[in-house]
Amino acid sequence: MYVFPNAGSALIIIAIWLTVVATLFLANELTRRFKICAVIAFVLLPLVLSIVWLTVLSDIIYTDWFHLAKVYSALVGSIGFFLIRHLERKNKQTGEVTWRLRDYKWVLLFPPLILGINILQAVFRDIQIGLTYWNTHSGPIMGEVVGVMGGSWNYMNATAGILNIITITGFFGIIIRKRTKKDNSKDMLWPDMLWFWIIAYDLWNFAYTYNALPTHSFYAGFALLIAPTLCAFTIGKGAWLQHRAQTLALWCMFAQTFPRFQDEGLFVVESTYNKGIYTTVSALALVANIGVFAYMIYKIVKTRRNPYAEELYVDLKAHKTIKALGE
Numbered sequence: 001m002y003v004f005p006n007a008g009s010a011l012i013i014i015a016i017w018l019t020v021v022a023t024l025f026l027a028n029e030l031t032r033r034f035k036i037c038a039v040i041a042f043v044l045l046p047l048v049l050s051i052v053w054l055t056v057l058s059d060i061i062y063t064d065w066f067h068l069a070k071v072y073s074a075l076v077g078s079i080g081f082f083l084i085r086h087l088e089r090k091n092k093q094t095g096e097v098t099w100r101l102r103d104y105k106w107v108l109l110f111p112p113l114i115l116g117i118n119i120l121q122a123v124f125r126d127i128q129i130g131l132t133y134w135n136t137h138s139g140p141i142m143g144e145v146v147g148v149m150g151g152s153w154n155y156m157n158a159t160a161g162i163l164n165i166i167t168i169t170g171f172f173g174i175i176i177r178k179r180t181k182k183d184n185s186k187d188m189l190w191p192d193m194l195w196f197w198i199i200a201y202d203l204w205n206f207a208y209t210y211n212a213l214p215t216h217s218f219y220a221g222f223a224l225l226i227a228p229t230l231c232a233f234t235i236g237k238g239a240w241l242q243h244r245a246q247t248l249a250l251w252c253m254f255a256q257t258f259p260r261f262q263d264e265g266l267f268v269v270e271s272t273y274n275k276g277i278y279t280t281v282s283a284l285a286l287v288a289n290i291g292v293f294a295y296m297i298y299k300i301v302k303t304r305r306n307p308y309a310e311e312l313y314v315d316l317k318a319h320k321t322i323k324a325l326g327e
Helices: 007-033 035-054 065-086 105-132 152-166 195-212 217-232 240-257 275-303 317-323
Strands: 088-090 097-100
Touching (some): 007 217, 035 065, 035 240, 195 275
């Protein structure tokens, strides 16, 4: 699947990979628990970095549409989720909350919309690669110095991505985590976004990075997916999308500022460009997303609930566990 320069460098690269996962996990913890950290990371830092990218680093940053769209859409998502969680007005005398942004039902359309847009960006890129480089190694191209190879796997994974969008359910059930002594983060909880959808997304997204960003997928795919999923399955239950947006934004800003980390030198991990592996990875993603889609249809038929107007998985224990964490 991957080509390491030698055994010694492989150990160093694995250590760096673990460091990336741990750093993203820790950075996400800081930005979800402390508002000042979130403002610095997702508002002030991007403003400064955008100026640096357009001036000092203009010759080395990624300028292709996908990388630019990814970094700024992840930032928009992180800021939007922050406002949903924290934007409210209180009575100065009583301290009682008199207005909250999240009380407007239309506001809850933002999370599935920004998520769907991000998935769709990757779907278009997969199709673009399949059309342009069918059974051909592209050689160095914008955003991928080693190149990509197109094939049936691109269309398989694009289909998986479309199914992943279709199976986004229950967004009007989004709630805010109640504050406790152990956790005052006010996470944006999405009870209907359960483990089976998250795993299907992770398989799809990893396949996308392996197809479209072969020298980046070890970090931007594997490590970047592990960090938010690990948080969502442990201390940050129910808030996977928030974790995903924040870790993605943080990583994209790092990658845009230091592109040589993934493209040159010791830390580069290349794909084997093996057609069998490409096919297997995308097939797994497609099968997983077909499974989630089939389960969604089964639940719709059984419960007669509309997954886009109400929550679908309300009878599941995992859903109830997350719901109990809310305000």
